[in-house]
Amino acid sequence: MSSRTFYSIVLSGGIYLVMMLSLPAEMVREVMTYPSAFPETVGGAQPTALLAELNYDDALAGAPIAVVMHQFSASSGNFDNYRSNALTLRDLGFFVITPSMRGRDGSDGRRDSGGREVHDIYDAVEAVKARYPELVDPGHVYITGYSGGGGNTLSALTKFPDYWNAAASFFGISDYGYDSESSWYFHGSKANHQSTLRSDVGNPTAGDPLVIDRFYARASDRAAGNNPYAEIHLFVNEDEALTPLYQHQSYYTRALAAESFTGEFANVTHHVGYPDLYVDFNQDGQDSADELQYWVHQKQNADQQAAAERWFIDRMVAKQIPTPELNRADTMHVAGYLKTEAFALYLGDGQNAAGALTYDLSSDTYTFDLDILSSDETVPALLRVNTRHHVGKRIEIRADGALVKTTLGGGWVETDALRHATTVTLNFSHEDSPLLPVYARSEAVSYWRFESSGSLLDDSGAGAQGLVIEGDAPTFFALPASGLGSNIPGTIPQSSLANAGAALLNRAGYFSAGSGHIFHLSAFTLEAIVSTEQLHAGTQYIASKYHGVDSQRGWSLGITGTNAVPGTSSEGELFMTVSKYGSDATVIGSGQSLQPGNDYYVSVSYMPGGPILFRVMNLSQPDATITRTLRDSPVSSLFETSAPLLVGAYNGGQNAWDGIIDELRVSPGVLLDSHLMVSSGIRRQDWQDYYFTHDEQADGLLTLPESDPDNDGISNWLEFAAGTDPRQSNARPLLVSRDADGVRVSVQHLDIPELAAQLWYTDDLNGVWLPAGQHKLVEQSAEGYVLSESYAFEAPAHASQLYFKTSYTIPES
Numbered sequence: 001m002s003s004r005t006f007y008s009i010v011l012s013g014g015i016y017l018v019m020m021l022s023l024p025a026e027m028v029r030e031v032m033t034y035p036s037a038f039p040e041t042v043g044g045a046q047p048t049a050l051l052a053e054l055n056y057d058d059a060l061a062g063a064p065i066a067v068v069m070h071q072f073s074a075s076s077g078n079f080d081n082y083r084s085n086a087l088t089l090r091d092l093g094f095f096v097i098t099p100s101m102r103g104r105d106g107s108d109g110r111r112d113s114g115g116r117e118v119h120d121i122y123d124a125v126e127a128v129k130a131r132y133p134e135l136v137d138p139g140h141v142y143i144t145g146y147s148g149g150g151g152n153t154l155s156a157l158t159k160f161p162d163y164w165n166a167a168a169s170f171f172g173i174s175d176y177g178y179d180s181e182s183s184w185y186f187h188g189s190k191a192n193h194q195s196t197l198r199s200d201v202g203n204p205t206a207g208d209p210l211v212i213d214r215f216y217a218r219a220s221d222r223a224a225g226n227n228p229y230a231e232i233h234l235f236v237n238e239d240e241a242l243t244p245l246y247q248h249q250s251y252y253t254r255a256l257a258a259e260s261f262t263g264e265f266a267n268v269t270h271h272v273g274y275p276d277l278y279v280d281f282n283q284d285g286q287d288s289a290d291e292l293q294y295w296v297h298q299k300q301n302a303d304q305q306a307a308a309e310r311w312f313i314d315r316m317v318a319k320q321i322p323t324p325e326l327n328r329a330d331t332m333h334v335a336g337y338l339k340t341e342a343f344a345l346y347l348g349d350g351q352n353a354a355g356a357l358t359y360d361l362s363s364d365t366y367t368f369d370l371d372i373l374s375s376d377e378t379v380p381a382l383l384r385v386n387t388r389h390h391v392g393k394r395i396e397i398r399a400d401g402a403l404v405k406t407t408l409g410g411g412w413v414e415t416d417a418l419r420h421a422t423t424v425t426l427n428f429s430h431e432d433s434p435l436l437p438v439y440a441r442s443e444a445v446s447y448w449r450f451e452s453s454g455s456l457l458d459d460s461g462a463g464a465q466g467l468v469i470e471g472d473a474p475t476f477f478a479l480p481a482s483g484l485g486s487n488i489p490g491t492i493p494q495s496s497l498a499n500a501g502a503a504l505l506n507r508a509g510y511f512s513a514g515s516g517h518i519f520h521l522s523a524f525t526l527e528a529i530v531s532t533e534q535l536h537a538g539t540q541y542i543a544s545k546y547h548g549v550d551s552q553r554g555w556s557l558g559i560t561g562t563n564a565v566p567g568t569s570s571e572g573e574l575f576m577t578v579s580k581y582g583s584d585a586t587v588i589g590s591g592q593s594l595q596p597g598n599d600y601y602v603s604v605s606y607m608p609g610g611p612i613l614f615r616v617m618n619l620s621q622p623d624a625t626i627t628r629t630l631r632d633s634p635v636s637s638l639f640e641t642s643a644p645l646l647v648g649a650y651n652g653g654q655n656a657w658d659g660i661i662d663e664l665r666v667s668p669g670v671l672l673d674s675h676l677m678v679s680s681g682i683r684r685q686d687w688q689d690y691y692f693t694h695d696e697q698a699d700g701l702l703t704l705p706e707s708d709p710d711n712d713g714i715s716n717w718l719e720f721a722a723g724t725d726p727r728q729s730n731a732r733p734l735l736v737s738r739d740a741d742g743v744r745v746s747v748q749h750l751d752i753p754e755l756a757a758q759l760w761y762t763d764d765l766n767g768v769w770l771p772a773g774q775h776k777l778v779e780q781s782a783e784g785y786v787l788s789e790s791y792a793f794e795a796p797a798h799a800s801q802l803y804f805k806t807s808y809t810i811p812e813s
Contacts, residue, residue: 026057027055027056027057027090028054028056028057028058029053029054030053031052031053031054031079032051032054032124032127032128032131033049033051034123034124035047035048035050035123035569035570036102036108036109036119036120037119037122038116038119038120038123038350040110040116046569047102047107047108047109047120048108048564048569049106050099050102050108050109050120050123050124051099051100051106051107052097052099052100052124052127053079053083053097054095054097054128055083055086055087055090055096056094056095056132057090057093057095060093060135061135062134062135062136062137063095063135063136063137064094064095064136064137064142064165064316064319065125065128065136065137065138065140065141065142066086066089066095066096066097066141066142066143066144067097067098067121067124067125067143067145068085068086068096068098068145068149069098069145069146069148069149069150069152069153070082070100070104070145070146070148071146071148071149071299072113072148072149072173072193072196073192073193073196074104075104075105076104076105078100079100081299082098082146083098084299084302085146085299085300085305086098088302088305088306092313094142094317095128095132095135097125099120101117101120101152102120107120111200112200112201113148113176113196113197113201113218114148114151114152114176114218115201115214115217115336115350115351116336116350116351118152118155118159119159119337119339119350121143121152121156122156122159122160122163122339125141125163139323140165140319140321141165142164142165142167142316143157143167143168144167144168144169144170145169145172146172146299147242147243147297148172148173149172150169150171150172150173150243151169151172151173151174151176151243151247152172153169153172154169154172154173154174154220154221154251157226157230158220158223158224158226158227158333158335158338159223159335159337159338159339160339160340161229161230161326161332161338161340162324162325162326162340162341163340163341164230164324165230165231165321165322165323166230166231166232166233166312166316166321167230167231167232167233168232168233168235168308168309168312169234169235169248170236171237171240171242171243171248171297172234172236172243172247172248173247174219174224174251175215175218175219175220175221175222175247175250176219177197177201177204177215178204178212178215178218178219178222179219180204182246182250183204183219184243184247185197187244187246188242188243188244189242201218202214209375210352210376212374212375213352213353216353216354217335217336217347217348217350217352217374218335218336219354220251221250221254222254222333222335222354223332223333224251224252224258224268225254225255225258225265226332226333226338227255228264228265229267229325230267231321232267232268233269233271233308233311233312234248234252234268234269234270235248235308236248236271236272236273236295237272237274237297238272238274240297242297243297245272248270249270251268252268255268256268269311271308273294275294277293277294278292279293279307279310281310289303290302290307292307293307293308294307295307295308326340326342328360328361328362329359329360329361330358330359331356331358331359332356332357333354333355333356333357333373334347334354334355334356334357335354336351336352337350338357342361342385342386343359343385343386345370345383346381346382347379347380347381348376352374352376353372353374353376353379354373355370355371355372355373355420356370356371356373357369357370358370362695363695364427364428365425365427365428366426366428367423367424367425368418368423368424368425370418370419370421370422370424371421377420377421378419378420379420380416381416381419382414382415382416383414383415383417383424384412384413385414385426386412387412387426387428388409389409389693389697390428390693394406394407394428394429395409395426395427396427397413397417397424397425397427398425398427399415399417399418400423404417404424406610407610407611407632409428412630413426413611413630413632414632444462444665444667445461445462445463445519445666445667446459446462446463446465446513446665446666447459447460447461447663447664447665447666448460448467448503448647448664448665449497449662449663450476450501451501452476452500452501453475453476456475456476457469463519465513465514466514467512467513467647468511468513468514469511470509470510470511470653471510471653472508472509473509474505474506474510474511475503475504476501476502476503477503477660478500478501479499479500479502484533484597484599484660485531485599485662487599487619487620488531488599488660488662489678492663492678493678493679494675494676494678494679499662499663502529502661502662502663503648504660505648505656505657505658505660506658507536507540507658508656510646510653510656510657511646512644512645513644513645513647519666520640522608522637523606523607523608523668523670524605524667524669525604525605525666525669525670526542526543526557526604526605526664526666527601527602527663527664527667528543528602528603528664528665529599529600529602529619529660529662529663530594530599530602530657530659530660530661530662531597531598531600532559532572532594532596532658532659532660533596533597533658533659535559535560535562535571535572535596536658537562537563538561538563539559539560539565540558540559540655540656540658541556541558541646541648541650541655541657542557542558542602542657542661542664543556543645543646543647543648544556544557544643544645544646544650544651545641545643545644545646546579546585546641546643546646546650546651547641547643547651547652548654551582551583552582552641552643553579553582553583553584553641553643554640554641554643555576555578555579555606555638556651557574557575557576557577557602557604558574558575558577558650558655559572559573559574559575559593559594560572560575565587566587567588567589568587569591570591571593572593572595572596573590573594574590574592574593574602574604574616575587575588575590576588576604576614577650578634578635579638579639580634580635580636580638580639582639586635588631588633588634589631590604590616590631591614591629591631592614592627592629597620599618599619599620599660600618600619601615601616601619601626601676601678602614602616603615603676605671606638607670608636610670611630611631611632611633612632612633613628613629613630613670614628614630615627615628617678628673647661647664684720688703688720691725691726691727703716705717709726709727710725710727710728714726718808720750721749721750722748722749722750723749723750724748734746734747734748734804734805734806736802736804742792742793743792743793744791744792744793745759745791745793745804746788746789746790747759747789747790747791748787748788749806749808750787758806758807758808759771759772761793761802761803761804761805762802763796763801763802763803772791776792777789777791778790778791778792
């Protein structure tokens with residue numbers, strides 16, 4: 001082994017228990033435990049202890065990922081059986097994942113023969129991306145499998161079509177039992193396989209349409225038209241008996257039949273093997289064992305695997321196979337569920353329905369049309385849409401034109417309004433959102449800075465509510481040069497305020513915000529800088545207005561401990577508890593975890609009727625950036641509880657914080673990233689993301705600095721500098737007027753020092769522009785980040801007419 005040290009570690013998205021085995025230097029084998037994102041039943045709990053064996057070279061950075069899927073039926077021994085195949089790929093330079101499907105080799109959950117369990121393959125890859133960011137390249141993923149594993153490969157290709165760069169299915173199953181003549185149940189499977197399918201899915205011979213629907217949700221050949229993206233290779237022998245040639249042939253022919261233009265599905269190659277068929281890959285004129293195109297139905301040996309993968313594996317290792325990019329408009333077959341980078345659709349319980357989804361993401365209105373193809377057209381559907389390219393934009397979700405809800409762009413939003421023969425639209429507005437005012441600077445209701453032992457309890461916010469110590473006294477903590485707290489900024493970026501100290505809590509004491517301090521805000525942002533010494537079995541709380549008795553529950557912000565918390569998925573996960581009526585509460589997990597020993601900036605923004613926005617920045621990482629997650633809120637408003645505001649605890653002082661809390665600030669409204677205490681000001685990209693869609697930015701014509709989308713004569717550069725809307729021609733950053741005192745020039749611009757605003761004048765438009773040095777400031781006002789300044793200008797004696805303009809030096813970032 002190298003000098004890297006492995007621990008039991010908590011990460012965003014799940015708990016990863018690492019069991020190390022003794023192996024030669026640099027080559028690592030370990031079993032990863034990870035959680036599923038897909039419940040066993042609708043509304044039920046997800047399996048939390050799925051297993052996957054990992055094989056990788058510890059010294060190799062940025063390796064492409066390879067997934068190896070085991071065969072059908074085996075309940076144990078899958079890691080051992082397919083380790084040689086995994087090691088072959090590892091030695092080629094892959095980071096290899098061998099998942100053991102639900103109910104096998106100790107994995108949690110119940111097996112279901114290619115239904116919800118296929119989602120666990122995706123979850124395993126996502127877990128590896130999060131756990132080993134320095135060792136893997138997340139944009140290059142290969143999947144392969146044998147027999148039932150080949151079937152899992154085909155299903156993964158159609159359920160996650162823009163996720164895989166390349167795939168190889170060896171004698172895979174594309175129809176487990178849907179077609180009454182040619183499916184695997186009726187043609188090829190043995191008695192033990194049929195018994196397993198009847199247990200996992202149902203008996204397809206009984207004529208029950210609901211059972212046929214379940215097989216329809218597993219028929220990947222019907223969904224072959226979903227994936228014109230990955231390089232797909234199908235390997236099967238002409239004389240294959242157990243999973244006959246038809247299984248691959250059906251997938252291949254249905255893919256070609258889905259072509260909207262000639263060559264669209266040239267990404268799929270059907271390799272039919274014969275006992276004496278060789279391909280001279282190395283052009284040496286010799287027939288070698290690793291060139292024989294014949295793959296017996298068994299675990300493939302090194303020669304058999306090489307004879308197949310030599311068609312593409314070198315390009316996959318070299319990362320020459322491109323990363324998939326989803327079509328902006330298309331029709332896809334949903335076999336149970338479908339997940340892309342842009343949207344996801346889950347039908348019924350994920351394994352009992354199929355449908356056709358037509359989508360269009362090519363404009364400011366996203367459109368989704370659904371036709372249920374299985375027998376029960378009333379089956380519910382859950383649509384999730386990724387709106388990360390529409391940060392801060394108001395979104396109207398409509399079903400057949402009727403408004404379903406209004407929410408805020410920036411993360412995944414979801415609706416259950418999509419049904420059979422229904423059209424759901426997401427309309428992205430360019431108007432200022434009432435939920436997120438543009439450039440609304442924080443006006444703190446309370447801001448506890450914990451700067452010294454003498455000011456530990458002081459509130460520098462507008463509320464001026466001093467804290468009261470409860471329990472064992474928290475103490476002042478001077479920020480050190482190393483260790484816990486050393487990465488907390490010594491100067492707050494947004495305000496340039498010096499920051500020398502913090503509050504140190506020991507889980508036995510906390511603060512309350514004065515006996516009478518109760519703030520009621522319909523929307524607010526709570527920010528803090530925190531560090532925890534260690535995780536405990538129970539939760540720890542940063543702040544709360546929450547008491548456990550009925551009618552006093554409001555909200556709380558904390559992190560999970562080592563015990564599982566419903567609504568969250570990992571240890572140390574930042575979460576918010578919310579209640580509408582005060583008598584019950586719901587936990588909303590952020591999906592982002594805080595590791596003991598690190599310093600973090602955290603914030604939560606709540607907006608009535610909108611999602612909950614979590615933001616986390618790991619200050620202990622160089623060049624740290626803010627990570628944002630949006631979660632739909634189950635409550636349209638928070639209960640105005642009489643419980644006091646607590647800092648470092650909840651529920652009358654329980655589950656107190658163990659570590660550092662610093663710079664705790666509560667602001668009205670929802671703040672943009674640029675308005676947070678760890679941000680130094682408005683960035684041009686924030687402004688551009690607010691007013692322009694992802695497609696408009698990609699096209700570039702509307703967003704050029706010199707472009708003028710609203711045709712008001714003011715370029716995008718000046719609209720940004722003036723803090724005005726580039727799509728509304730009702731704002732002017734420069735106004736000139738005359739009054740009794742002479743010429744008055746009014747300028748509006750963003751309060752950013754780097755803008756370097758300069759006022760110019762001339763008395764001849766064909767002449768020279770001069771800096772307007774002879775002026776004095778007579779009035780100044782500010783609204784958010786926008787400054788309005790009026791100057792009295794002393795005109796030159798000879799001038800009969802004057803013209804003015806402003807110029808700015810604008811930072812790119």
